[in-house]
Amino acid sequence: MIAEPARRRYDSLRRAAQAQQTSVEIARAARELFLAKGWAATTVRDVARVAGVSVPTVYAAYGNKTGLTKALADAADLSADVPLLLADLEAATEPRRQLAAMVAYDRRLYERAGDVIVLLREAGRTEPELAQAYRDGRRRGDDAHRQVLSAWPAGTLRDGIDVPAAVDIYAAVCNIDAFTELTAGRGWSPERVGAWWTALLTRELLEER
Structure with a gap:
């Protein structure tokens, strides 16, 4: 029974x-x-x-094909391990380490799913829904960076750089096109790219101590 x-x-x-x-x-x-x-x-x-x-x-x-592409984009975000990013941010005791944690997340994202990001951007040229999905992904990244940078104590950012400018600089340095050029185009390892991004952004964004 x-x-x-x-x-x-x-x-x-x-x-x-x-x-x-x-x-x-x-x-x-x-x-x-x-x-x-x-x-x-x-x-x-x-x-x-x-x-x-x-x-x-x-x-x-x-x-449909658009829904399938959006599902691939959602899976791309998951592949970079958001829980690891959150754990690294919470464990970090200073802005330099939090900046390194953000770069490490983006490097994982581009290494594991950069092809999907480029695919979504290209498909968005003819599909408005996918173009919006690509813009939404960029906005989520900016919002995450803004949230972290806004929590830093006054005087952390270099003189003359506010949070919006810092978010813009981060986006200009740490992006899929730069990653692809350095790895596929010039033979850098993803780890080398991440280390260089961290050093560059530290110099550009943080006040010297």
């Missing part, structure tokens, strides 16, 4: 796990095709074929 309900419950868990795995396979196929063929040239049918599922399954999982 007990075995039958239990079996049905496990069947439900099994179906949920299978659906999750299917979503992962679709997302993996989409990322591969978007990067190889370009966003515009890739169709939902292409994604379904590479993922080994039906076209309706792709629509059921993500709605």
Whole structure:
């Protein structure tokens, strides 16, 4: 009498796990095709074929190609490990260490998901919804940096630099284009880029002690 309900419950868990795995396979196929063929040239049918599922399954999982791309962008943010950033910020005892923690997060983001960020920006040239998603991502980054910088004691930033200017300088130095140029274009390791960004931003933003 007990075995039958239990079996049905496990069947439900099994179906949920299978659906999750299917979503992962679709997302993996989409990322591969978007990067190889370009966003515009890739169709939902292409994604379904590479993922080994039906076209309706792709629509059921993500709605459409735009929804799928936004899901990839959300996964990109998660890949950089926000909990680690928060732990590093809370453990830091001085602004220099908090600045290094922010740079480390952005370096992880660009290393693990920089291709998706570029993809989202390029797709946004023809898809307003994706353009907005890209702008929202940039805004979230600026807001996070602003929140940290605003919490620093008076006199931390160099004379003549206020928080808005500091956020602008950070964005101009630490961005996906600079990361790509230094790593893919000039052979720097991600770790070297992060160390240089930290040293540069420390000089540009913080008052000498």
